[in-house]
Each structure stands twice: as structure tokens, then as C-alpha cells.
Amino acid sequence: MRWSAALQRHRQRLERRLARRGPQLRLNLRNLYILPTGFGGLWLLGTAVLYLLGINGNSNGPLLLAFLCSGLFLLSLFLTQFNLQGLELAVDHPQPAFAGSSVNYPVQVRSACVRHQLQLQFEGGPLQLIPSIPAGPTLIQAPWAPAQRGLHTPGRLKLYSKAPLGLFVCWSYWVPPKPQLIFPQPVAGPVREHWIPAQELRNVLADAIQAGGAETLRELSPHRPEEGLQRVAWKQMARGRGWLAKRFESETTSQLHLSPDPGVDRERALEHLCARILELSDHNQPFGLTIGGLEPIPHGQGRHHREAALRALALA
Amino acid sequence: MNPQSLRLQLAALAVLWLGLFAVRETQPLALIGVPLLLGLRIWNPPPLRRHRRSWSTAIGLALITAWLAGASLGDRGAWLVGFSNLLWLLCALTMLEVERPGAQRRAALLLLLATGTAGLFAQDLGPSLVQALAACLAVASLLALESGQISKTSLLRRLALLVGLSLPLMVVLFVLAPRLSPIWLLQGGGARTGLSDQLDPGSIASLARSDAPAMRLQFTGMAPPPPAERYWRVLTLNQFDGRRWSASPGEPALAAPTDGAAANLPPQINVLLEPTNLRWLPWGGTGLPWPNGIRRSADGGLWQEEPVRSRSLYRLAAAGRDAPQPWRAVPPTADDLRLPAASNPRLRALGQTWAQLPNPEARITAAQGWFLQQGFRYTLEPGLLPPNDALDAFLFEEQRGFCEHFAAAFSALMRAAAVPARVVIGYQGGAWVQPVGGGHGHLQVQQSDAHAWSEVWIQGRGWIRVDPTAWVVPSRTQSNLFDSLEAAGSAGDRRLLRQSPTWLQWLGGQWQALDLNWNLWVMQFDQSRQEALLRQWFGADAARWQGPLLLMALGFVLSIGLVLLQWLQTPAINRQRGQLDRCLEKLGLRPEPGEALEAAVQRFSQQRPELADALQQLAHNYSRLRFADRAQKPTPQQWTTSLRALAQHHRHR
Numbered sequence: 009m010r011w012s013a014a015l016q017r018h019r020q021r022l023e024r025r026l027a028r029r030g031p032q033l034r035l036n037l038r039n040l041y042i043l044p045t046g047f048g049g050l051w052l053l054g055t056a057v058l059y060l061l062g063i064n065g066n067s068n069g070p071l072l073l074a075f076l077c078s079g080l081f082l083l084s085l086f087l088t089q090f091n092l093q094g095l096e097l098a099v100d101h102p103q104p105a106f107a108g109s110s111v112n113y114p115v116q117v118r119s120a121c122v123r124h125q126l127q128l129q130f131e132g133g134p135l136q137l138i139p140s141i142p143a144g145p146t147l148i149q150a151p152w153a154p155a156q157r158g159l160h161t162p163g164r165l166k167l168y169s170k171a172p173l174g175l176f177v178c179w180s181y182w183v184p185p186k187p188q189l190i191f192p193q194p195v196a197g198p199v200r201e202h203w204i205p206a207q208e209l210r211n212v213l214a215d216a217i218q219a220g221g222a223e224t225l226r227e228l229s230p231h232r233p234e235e236g237l238q239r240v241a242w243k244q245m246a247r248g249r250g251w252l253a254k255r256f257e258s259e260t261t262s263q264l265h266l267s268p269d270p271g272v273d274r275e276r277a278l279e280h281l282c283a284r285i286l287e288l289s290d291h292n293q294p295f296g297l298t299i300g301g302l303e304p305i306p307h308g309q310g311r312h313h314r315e316a317a318l319r320a321l322a323l324a
Numbered sequence: 325m326n327p328q329s330l331r332l333q334l335a336a337l338a339v340l341w342l343g344l345f346a347v348r349e350t351q352p353l354a355l356i357g358v359p360l361l362l363g364l365r366i367w368n369p370p371p372l373r374r375h376r377r378s379w380s381t382a383i384g385l386a387l388i389t390a391w392l393a394g395a396s397l398g399d400r401g402a403w404l405v406g407f408s409n410l411l412w413l414l415c416a417l418t419m420l421e422v423e424r425p426g427a428q429r430r431a432a433l434l435l436l437l438a439t440g441t442a443g444l445f446a447q448d449l450g451p452s453l454v455q456a457l458a459a460c461l462a463v464a465s466l467l468a469l470e471s472g473q474i475s476k477t478s479l480l481r482r483l484a485l486l487v488g489l490s491l492p493l494m495v496v497l498f499v500l501a502p503r504l505s506p507i508w509l510l511q512g513g514g515a516r517t518g519l520s521d522q523l524d525p526g527s528i529a530s531l532a533r534s535d536a537p538a539m540r541l542q543f544t545g546m547a548p549p550p551p552a553e554r555y556w557r558v559l560t561l562n563q564f565d566g567r568r569w570s571a572s573p574g575e576p577a578l579a580a581p582t583d584g585a586a587a588n589l590p591p592q593i594n595v596l597l598e599p600t601n602l603r604w605l606p607w608g609g610t611g612l613p614w615p616n617g618i619r620r621s622a623d624g625g626l627w628q629e630e631p632v633r634s635r636s637l638y639r640l641a642a643a644g645r646d647a648p649q650p651w652r653a654v655p656p657t658a659d660d661l662r663l664p665a666a667s668n669p670r671l672r673a674l675g676q677t678w679a680q681l682p683n684p685e686a687r688i689t690a691a692q693g694w695f696l697q698q699g700f701r702y703t704l705e706p707g708l709l710p711p712n713d714a715l716d717a718f719l720f721e722e723q724r725g726f727c728e729h730f731a732a733a734f735s736a737l738m739r740a741a742a743v744p745a746r747v748v749i750g751y752q753g754g755a756w757v758q759p760v761g762g763g764h765g766h767l768q769v770q771q772s773d774a775h776a777w778s779e780v781w782i783q784g785r786g787w788i789r790v791d792p793t794a795w796v797v798p799s800r801t802q803s804n805l806f807d808s809l810e811a812a813g814s815a816g817d818r819r820l821l822r823q824s825p826t827w828l829q830w831l832g833g834q835w836q837a838l839d840l841n842w843n844l845w846v847m848q849f850d851q852s853r854q855e856a857l858l859r860q861w862f863g864a865d866a867a868r869w870q871g872p873l874l875l876m877a878l879g880f881v882l883s884i885g886l887v888l889l890q891w892l893q894t895p896a897i898n899r900q901r902g903q904l905d906r907c908l909e910k911l912g913l914r915p916e917p918g919e920a921l922e923a924a925v926q927r928f929s930q931q932r933p934e935l936a937d938a939l940q941q942l943a944h945n946y947s948r949l950r951f952a953d954r955a956q957k958p959t960p961q962q963w964t965t966s967l968r969a970l971a972q973h974h975r976h977r
Contacts, residue, residue, distance in 0.1 A: 047429045054433045058440040064506045065404075066634060068847045069443025069452060072498060073436065073459060079493030080463065080486065082878070086886055087486070090893075121893045125470050139472025143895055171470040172486060173463070174429055 027164050027181035032098035035167075040180050042089055048175035051081060081175055088176040091169045092126075095119050099186040100147060104318070105154075106282075108193030110134060112149035113162045115184065119143055125171040131163045157192040157278070157322045161185060191318045197280035198272065202265040202298075229253055229292060263307045264288075265296040278321050285321070289314040299324045325423050328479075329468040333428070336435050336461035337362055337416055343439075343454035344412065346446040353390075354409040361416035372420065380421040387413050408441040425469055432469075435462040447635065447847045449839040460487060485892070489885040496881050500858075500874040503851040519558055519602065519749050519774055522570035525709070525718070525728040537598055538751060538774070539606060540840045541767040545591030546644055548756060548767050549608065553645070555777065555789065556606040556769065558750040560623040562659050564739070566667030567714050569732055569747045572659060576621035579650070582641070587614035589642035596843050600632045606750055606769075609651070611643030615852050624651035624748075624779075624787065637848035652786035656744035660781065663739040670716045671733070675740020684782045687741045688790060691734060695795050698723060700730070702797040727752075727793040731776040734792040744781035748789070751775060759837040766840050768833065897950055900963065904946055907970050911935065921946060938970040 028039050044052075055077040062071030100114035113130070123141040130152035138148060152162040161184065168179035231240055231251040239253040266284060268277035281297070288295050289309070296307035297317045302324055305317050341358045344350045361383075364372065372379055391410045415438040418431045439458045442451070464483045471479065539556075541548070548554075561569040589612070597605060605618060605626040613620065618628045618638055663672065674694070678687040698719075706725040709717045715733045718725055731747050738745035752775035754767040777791040858866035862873070891899075904921075908914065908928075915924035925943040929936035945958045945966045958966075 047426070047433075050430065051433060054437055057437060061440060061444055063504050065444040066506060066850070067444045067447055068498075068849060069447050069455065070440035072494065072846070073440040073443060073455075075494040075497035075501065076459065076487075076490060077436065078497060079490030082493060082882065083486065083490045083885070086882075087889075090886075090889070120898070121895065124474075125472055137472075140474070172482065173466045174425075174470050 023164070023181060027183050029183045029185060031185055032096065033180070033182045035092050035095045035097070035180050037093070039182075040089060040092055040178055042085065042176055042178040045170060045174060045177050048081070051077065051175055055081070080173060084173045084175045087172050088169060088178045091123055091171050092167070092178050092180065094121075095123065095141075095167075097167070097182060097184075099184045102186060102188035104189035104191060104315070104322070106191045106193055107154050107157050109153075110151045111154055111162075111188065111190065112151055113184070113188055115148045115150050115165075116145060117141060117148050118145045123171075124169070126167065126169050129166045129168075131166070133162070154188075154190045156275075157190050159187045159323065160190055161187045189319065189322055191322045192275070192279045192282040194283035194286050195276070195279040196283045197276065198269045199277075199280050199284045200267045200269045201284075202267065204263045204265060263296060264294070265298055265304075265307070267298045268300070278324060282318065282321050285314065285317050297321075326425065326428065326469050328473065329428055329432075329465040330419075330422060332461050332465035332468055333422070333431055333435060334362060334365065334419060336432075336439075336458045336465065337419060339454060339458040339461060340412070340415070340435065340439055340442060343442050343446065343451055343458060346448070346451035346454070347442055349405040349408065349445050350412075351405075351409045354412045357387075357413045358416045361413075361420060365419045376421045376423060380417050383420070384414065384417050387417070404444075408438075408444065411438050411441055428469055429466060432462045432466045435465075447843070449835070449842040452842065452847075463487065485889070489889060492881045492885060493878065496874070496877045498849070499854070500870065500877055502870055502874075503854060505851065519600065521559055521561075521602065521604075522568055523561055523728055523732055523747055523749060523776060524568040525706075525714070525725060525732050536771045537836065538769045538771045539595055539597045540836070540843075541754070541769065542594040542596075542764055542840065542844065543591065543767070544594070544764070546593075548765075549645060551753065554752060554754050554767070555608065555775075555791075556751040556754075557609055557624060557748050558602065558604050558606045560625055560746055560748050560779070562623070562746040564663065564736060566664040567711070569735070572623075576623065576625065576627055578627060579620040579622070581616040581619050582612040582614050584616075586612050587616075587639065587641050591642070591644050593640040593643045594637065594844060595640065596635065596637050596840060596848065597632060599634055599636075603627055603629070603631050605632065605638065607640055608643070608645075609649050610645065610647040611640030614639045614641055620651065622651060622654045623746075624649075624654075635843065635847075637844065654787075656781045660744035660746055661739055661742065663736065668713050668716045668736065670713075670720055671736055672740045674719070675737045678737075678741040681741075684743045684780060687738070687743055688780065691737055691741075691792075692795050695730075695734075695792060700724070700796045702726060702793070728776045730792040730796060731778050734790065735778040735780075738778065738780050746779050747776055748779055749774070749776045752777070752791075755833065757833040757837050759834060764841075766837060768836055900946065900949055903967060904942065907942075907967055911970070911973065935970065935973055938966070938973065942966045942970055 026039075026041065033039065055074050058070045058074035058077065062068060062074060096118040098116040098118070100116045102113055105111040110133075115128075119141050121143050124139070126138040126141060128136040128138065128148065128150045130150060133150075133152035136149075136151050141148075150162070150165060154160050154162070163183065165182045165184060166179055167182065168177055170177050229252065231253040241252040244252050266281055268274060268281055270277075272280070278299075281299075285295065285297070292309060294307055294309035294313075295317075296305060297320060298304040299320060302320055305313075305320055337358065341355075341362070344355060344358070387410065391406055411434075415431075415434050418427070418434055422428045422431050436459055439455050439462065442458075443455050446452075446455075460483065463486070464479060467483055467486065468474075468479055471482065474482075559571055561571050563570045563572055593608070593611060595606070605613075605628065607613070607626045609624060613626055615638065617630075618626055621627045678690045681687045681690060701724045703724050704726055706718075706722065706729065709715075709722065715736055718729050719733050719737075728749075731749075735745040735747045751769050751773045753773045754769040756765055757768050758765040775793070777789060777793065779787045779789055782788050855867065858870065862869060866873075905915075911932075913924075913928045913932075915921065919927075921943055925939045929939055945963055948956060948958055949963065
């Protein structure tokens with residue numbers, strides 16, 4: 009028990025030492041490692057059996073096959089190494105993603121020739137199999153499973169290949185340095201919603217609302233049945249643009265502000281907030297966000313607003 | 325599970341199964357079981373799909389039990405045959421359960437093992453090619469497993485590359501890798517047919533002969549003997565009990581083994597012999613046998629300790645036709661005159677009339693005259709002779725028979741005439757096969773060329789061959805048995821022989837020639853031949869250098885292969901860019917790092933205006949090579965022309 013634990017620790021230390029850091033990595037003799045696989049060992053055993061059969065049966069047929077197998081073994085040592093050697097890896101721009109799901113970390117791969125059957129695995133992440141990489145640049149999405157929100161690097165990437173015959177495994181470790189923004193996992197749940205009435209708003213955000221008439225048409229948005237017929241933009245409908253609803257500035261009678269529910273655990277509350285923000289954004293409903301200890305995010309909507317809110321959740 | 329890989333493995337198994345027909349040791353269970361399991365896997369019924377593992381385990385256990393039961397009951401020497409058959413069946417069985425890549429890999433390895441085992445029993449060129457195909461398919465299945473889904477052509481290309489690069493390694497290992505001596509000797513194939521060590525012509529009513537090969541002879545430094553001289557002696561029979569001729573009991577008297585230096589004397593005959601289960605090997609009576617285990621006996625035979633159980637190759641050095649034949653001068657013993665008093669009275673009476681003649685030559689001539697005068701007929705269906713005084717019945721009543729009758733009767737007659745005589749059995753004849761496109765021809769001797777003749781002792785001349793069959797049917801020794809039967813006009817006999825049409829014989833001969841070369845150069849390349857070859861190449865202490873030599877050769881072949889591989893894998897456009905850069909460099913022009921080719925060419929044209937045209941043309945061609953559609957790309961000739969146009973300036977300078 010102690011032994012296996014010590015062995016495990018030693019192995020981890022060794023792997024940490026073998027891993028290369030830096031924004032890019034060119035695979036070469038210094039950072040590629042190669043060993044026979046279990047099947048490679050079995051293959052050698054089979055070759056030995058064929059050799060003995062040939063020697064003792066006084067027949068050159070099995071002997072020739074044994075030598076062919078040895079030749080393939082020897083050659084495959086080099087071919088497996090060549091399948092990875094010269095490959096250039098570089099970090100791309102990682103897109104933000106949600107915790108709890110499989111997250112893709114983009115790796116820019118550049119190769120001078122065609123490569124076969126590459127496998128990528130972040131430490132503790134799922135295995136990604138790439139059947140082939142053509143010559144030239146290719147973008148590869150390497151999946152990993154972030155444990156929690158925040159700005160994280162995915163850890164150590166193991167890149168390996170057993171092509172062409174599965175007799176050897178050649179691998180390299182790389183720690184890509186660029187972090188990826190991880191939003192909390194969206195989980196539906198209670199969120200503290202705070203409605204600021206319009207009257208109060210005018211006082212509070214007097215500067216924000218510009219003059220120009222309360223009845224200014226702000227935008228046209230898809231019509232929802234519960235909005236009634238008064239809102240339908242008949243003129244646009246007559247032009248064949250379908251059912252649209254008119255929205256006016258003065259409609260912002262009250263504004264929705266979200267903040268974590270103090271009754272639940274903070275992380276859990278952030279997850280609930282995340283789900284709520286996604287829901288609101290999907291329905292094009294504006295919101296504001298206030299999280300203790302952070303600059304409040306003003307009321308608004310749109311893609312950028314949503315990103316800003318999620319970023320705040322991730323880094324809170 | 326990778327379906328492409330599975331298909332390849334099933335194909336490999338099917339090919340292996342076809343190859344098993346060439347293996348005489350294949351048991352019916354394997355021949356039937358393999359296609360059954362293969363069909364089951366292809367059909368893949370739902371119960372099998374659900375309980376793959378339990379199905380294969382159940383069938384496997386049943387097979388192993390059956391084999392163990394068979395092995396304990398049967399001949400213990402045949403365990404290898406049983407084991408191989410079991411392996412072929414198990415190989416088909418694993419196909420039932422392959423699902424995960426790991427199992428598929430192991431199945432491929434098992435296929436390779438099974439193919440190798442088949443190679444233990446069938447080594448001719450045809451079966452070897454079939455085995456090679458099966459092995460290639462097994463390797464391809466591994467390759468498919470590690471390539472994802474790729475097209476057939478690109479899989480084939482990768483396979484060709486892989487196998488093509490490992491073949492030179494295989495050859496190096498085959499020629500140079502040390503061969504261990506056998507730890508235990510496995511029993512290979514037994515004798516198909518062959519000569520027996522006794523002669524009892526009266527007991528054979530009808531002789532059916534096969535045209536299976538008996539041996540093949542290759543002559544170096546000498547012409548093959550003319551057809552009438554193609555006598556290949558195997559056994560000398562000098563014991564006669566009134567009915568049966570047999571070899572003298574006990575160990576033969578042997579001459580000293582051939583020494584190593586003499587084994588290389590020209591001219592030489594290489595003999596590739598099919599298994600006979602005899603300890604006697606055929607030869608023409610001249611030459612020094614090699615390897616050393618083969619020795620000449622006093623009665624003119626070639627003898628070795630072990631019976632010939634598998635195909636074997638031996639050499640007769642200094643085998644010219646006028647070479648000494650010391651065994652001919654070994655004087656006869658009392659055995660060579662012994663004739664049982666109680667048997668064959670008429671034969672004895674006839675022989676004794678000749679005994680009055682002054683010398684042995686006259687007695688032989690008298691016998692020849694008598695045989696010619698009597699109207700003997702040559703036939704393969706002579707019928708049985710009575711158990712007592714069989715030779716009397718043959719000589720004076722039936723007067724029909726084949727070579728064994730004539731030889732047995734003539735030798736007995738000579739003994740009656742007080743001439744020491746014996747019977748020799750072996751082969752007579754052989755068809756000359758000249759391969760198309762030159763190369764060494766060879767003499768093909770078939771089982772149907774088996775023959776028996778007599779030898780008589782003449783004081784001062786030694787043992788002299790007399791072939792009484794040739795008196796009766798002279799064509800028997802001039803051409804083959806088939807023609808001699810035609811001459812004798814026995815249509816019934818010809819049906820027994822089932823001769824194939826001429827063109828088929830020609831094709832068969834060509835194939836036999838290829839097969840002979842395969843056997844001579846590859847299949848019979850054993851430890852002693854390896855040592856001889858190394859000694860020939862690297863002198864006497866080659867054995868000491870064998871290890872380093874092997875490593876060096878491996879490294880050399882491997883590095884050439886890897887360079888070739890890199891070259892093959894570099895896209896053509898990169899090679900062409902390299903050509904362009906080298907061409908510019910010779911002229912002293914070097915693009916700056918990151919400089920576009922067009923910009924660099926512009927700059928060079930200003931520096932060296934005389935090159936401007938050639939440079940522009942080259943850059944234009946290069947960019948068309950790189951970016952244009954296939955239809956508009958310059959041809960390789962155009963590309964080289966534009967390179968040469970620039971290179972010319974280099975020479976003019």
C-alpha cells in the first residue's frame with residue numbers, strides 16, 4: 009500500500025518534470041518519450057515463438073515471418089516517433105465556457121506532413137482522438153473538465169500516438185499557459201431579484217435617461233402572444249416582416265437587478281445567477297447585476313452585457 | 325470495434341484457410357471448422373451478438389477438450405500437428421469475440437502465429453505466397469486499427485510502405501542473424517510416396533504412379549547427363565531369397581566424410597529431395613556429398629543417419645561424369661552370388677546353360693539375346709505372380725511386367741550363371757526444365773521415374789550397370805515412361821498415368837523452376853549454408869564478426885529506409901522549393917528570412933539584370949506549381965527547364 013503510494017508520488021513528480029511549458033512547443037527528440045506498449049511486448053513474444061518454431065521445425069517459413077515481425081517492430085519504433093516529431097503546438101484564444109461540462113481548449117497545430125491517429129488528453133479530462141491531421145495548420149479542440157469557475161489553465165496535456173501498428177506509444181507532455189475563463193455551471197434555483205421602480209429610477213439614474221420623449225420607439229422585437237394586439241407593429245407586418253412588437257423607452261417602468269441569494273451557499277448562489285442570466289438573455293430581457301464586493305453591472309442587455317455579467321460571476 | 329480492421333482479419337483468415345489445403349497435416353476438423361466459424365462471424369446472428377464471450381468460451385473449451393482427448397489417444401509424435409490444427413481453429417474462434425481494439429490486436433497477432441505455423445508444413449512457392457498474403461492482411465488489420473477510417477487506397481499505400489521498408493530488414497536478419505541449433509526437433513511432413521527398401525515384383529498386380537516431384541537437380545559447371553545416362557541410384561539390394569530382393573541387414577560400410585575444402589570443388593550438383601522416409605539419398609554415383617552428415621557407402625549408396633522426413637537439400641561436389649567411382653571397384657562377397665537352391669528351377673537351369681560361356685560379357689550378351697527373342701511385354705498391369713517360383717512364372721509363362729520384374733529376373737539369372745549380380749533401385753530419367761528468360765535450368769525427376777536395374781561384377785571392370793528393361797523397351801531410358809508405353813502400344817497403361825496436356829506441362833515446368841529457386845535459395849538456407857556463405861564473403865573468422873556485422877547491416881538498411889520515408893512523406897511542393905533555393909544559392913542569391921519569393925526575385929533582378937528573365941520565369945512557374953489549378957500547373961519538364969535556364973548562368977560565370 010505504502011509502496012504503491014510512493015510509486016504513484018514518484019510517477020507524478022516525474023511527469024511534472026517531463027512536462028514542457030510555454031506558449032508553443034515543437035515536438036522533437038528532447039520532449040518526446042517512447043516505450044513499447046503491452047501489445048508490443050506480446051508481439052515480441054509472438055516473434056520469439058515463430059523463431060523457435062522455425063528453428064526447431066527446420067523450416068524457413070516461420071523464420072521469415074519472425075524476421076518480418078522483428079523488422080516491423082524495429083521500423084515501427086521510428087514510425088511512431090516520426091508520427092509526432094516535428095509537430096508544432098501553439099495556444100490559440102480559448103473561448104469562455106461553463107464549468108461542469110466538457111470544455112474545449114483550442115490548440116493550434118502545424119504539421120509539415122500528414123499525421124495519423126493522435127490522441128490528446130488533459131490530466132483528468134476525457135480522451136480526444138484525432139484520426140488524422142493534414143499538412144498545414146489545423147485547429148484542434150482538446151476537451152477538459154474544469155472543476156470550478158474562474159480563470160484556469162487546463163493543466164498538463166498528454167499528446168500521444170500508437171500509430172502505425174500499436175507496438176509503441178510515443179508521447180509528450182505540454183502545459184499550455186494561456187488560461188481559459190470558466191463561468192459557473194448554470195443551475196436553476198432561487199435568485200434575489202430586485203425591481204427598481206421607474207419613479208425611483210428617474211431619480212437614481214437621472215443622467216442615464218436622456219430626454220427625447222418617453223414615447224420614443226426604442227426597438228422592434230419578436231412579438232409574444234401575451235403582449236396583446238396593441239403592441240403589434242402593423243405597418244411592418246403589412247410589409248411582410250412578420251409579427252413584431254413595438255417597445256418604447258418609457259416602458260422601462262422598472263428595472264430588474266439580480267444579486268446572489270444570501271440564503272444559499274455563495275458558489276451555489278452564483279450558479280443560480282448564471283442560469284437566471286442565461287434565461288433572461290435568451291428572452292432578450294434586460295437586467296443589472298450586483299455582487300457584493302464587485303463593481304455593479306448596470307442595467308442592460310445584449311451579447312456584450314451578458315458576457316460582462318458572466319465574467320463577473322466567474323471572477324467574483 | 326473497427327469494422328475495416330475486422331474485415332481485413334476475416335479476409336486474412338479466409339486466405340489462411342485456403343493455404344491450409346496445401347498442408348497435408350490439416351485435419352478435417354480444422355478444414356471444416358474454420359469456414360464454419362468464419363461464416364458464423366459474417367452472419368453474426370443476434371444470440372452471438374449478445375453473448376459473444378460465452379459463445380467463444382464454450383466452443384473453445386470444447387475444442388481444447390477434443391484436442392486433449394485426441395492427443396492422449398493418438399500418436400504422441402504428432403502433437404505439433406494437433407497443436408497447429410488447434411491454433412488454426414482457435415484463430416477462427418477469436419474472430420467471434422473481437423469487439424474492443426485490444427482483442428482485435430491480439431487476434432491479428434494470433435493470425436500471424438497461425439500463418440507461421442502453416443509455413444512449418446507447406447514451404448513451396450505457392451503456399452508461401454498464400455501465407456505471405458495472409459500475413460500482409462493481418463498487418464493491414466493492425467494498421468487499419470491505428471489509422472481511423474481511411475480509404476482503401478491510402479491503407480494499401482501505407483501497408484506497401486510499411487512492408488516494403490521492413491522487407492530489407494527481414495532479408496538482412498534472414499541472412500545474418502545467428503541461427504540457433506534446434507532445441508528439439510519437430511516432426512515435419514512425412515514421406516508422400518517413395519521407394520521401399522525391398523523388391524517383390526510378384527506381389528504388385530498393378531502399378532499406379534504419381535507425377536508428384538521426387539527430386540530436382542541443378543547442375544553448375546557441367547551439362548546434365550544425356551537422357552540415357554540419367555540413372556539416380558538410391559538403394560542397392562543384394563539379398564535374394566528366391567522371391568524378394570532386399571538390402572543387406574545391418575549398418576552399411578561407409579567411406580570417410582567429405583572434407584570442407586573438397587565440398588566446394590566444381591562441378592557441382594545441387595539436389596533438392598522430397599521426403600522419402602529412407603536413409604538413402606539418390607545420386608548419380610559420382611561426387612563428394614555435402615553436408616558432412618551424408619556419406620558414401622561401399623555398395624554405391626549415399627547414406628545419412630536420419631531418414632529424410634522433410635524436404636532436404638544436399639550437394640555433390642566434384643561430380644563430373646568422369647570422376648572416380650570408388651564403390652565400383654569394391655569386390656563382391658559371397659552374398660552377391662547366393663541363389664536359394666529350392667526356388668525357380670527353370671531360371672537356374674537357364675542361367676546354368678550360360679555359365680559355360682567363357683566370360684561374363686558373353687553371358688550378359690546371351691541373356692540379352694534371350695530376352696529379345698522371347699517377346700517380353702512392358703506393362704504396368706502385369707497381374708500377380710504365384711507365391712512359389714514367381715520369377716519362373718514371369719520368365720517362362722507371363723512374360724509381362726515392368727522394370728522391377730526385369731531387373732529382379734535378370735539379376736537372378738546372372739547369379740545362376742555364376743556372375744555376381746545385384747539389383748539397384750532409384751530413379752531413371754528426368755525432364756529438363758529451362759526457365760524462360762535464362763537462368764539455371766534443372767532436371768525434374770518425378771515419382772513416376774522410379775526404376776530398378778541390375779549391376780553385375782566383371783573382373784577388371786568392377787560393377788557394371790545393365791538395364792534389362794531397356795532391351796525390351798529401348799525408349800524407356802531415352803524418354804519418359806509415358807512415351808515408352810505409347811511405343812509398346814498399351815493404351816490401358818497410359819490411362820493409369822493420366823498425363824496432362826503439353827502446354828500445361830510447360831507451365832508446370834516453369835512454375836517448378838521458380839519453386840526450385842525459391843527452395844534452393846530461401847527455404848533451404850539453413851545454419852550450415854549460412855556459415856558457408858559468411859565464410860565465402862568475410863573469410864574464416866566470419867562467425868566472430870557476425871554480431872557486429874548484423875547490427876551494422878541493420879543500421880545501414882534502416883537509415884536508408886528512413887531517409888527514403890522522409891523523402892516520400894515530404895510534400896512535392898516542399899521539395900521543389902528546396903530545388904529552387906539550392907539553385908539560387910549556387911548563384912550567390914539568398915532570400916531574406918520572411919521575404920516573399922516575388923519580392924526576393926525583384927531584388928535579385930535588380931542586382932543581376934542578366935538573370936532577370938530566367939528568375940522571373942522560375943518564380944512564375946513556382947507560384948503556378950503552388951497555387952494554380954491542376955490543369956494549369958506546369959509539367960515537371962517545364963519546371964526542370966526553368967531550373968536549368970537559371971543553372972546555365974551559374975556555369976557561364
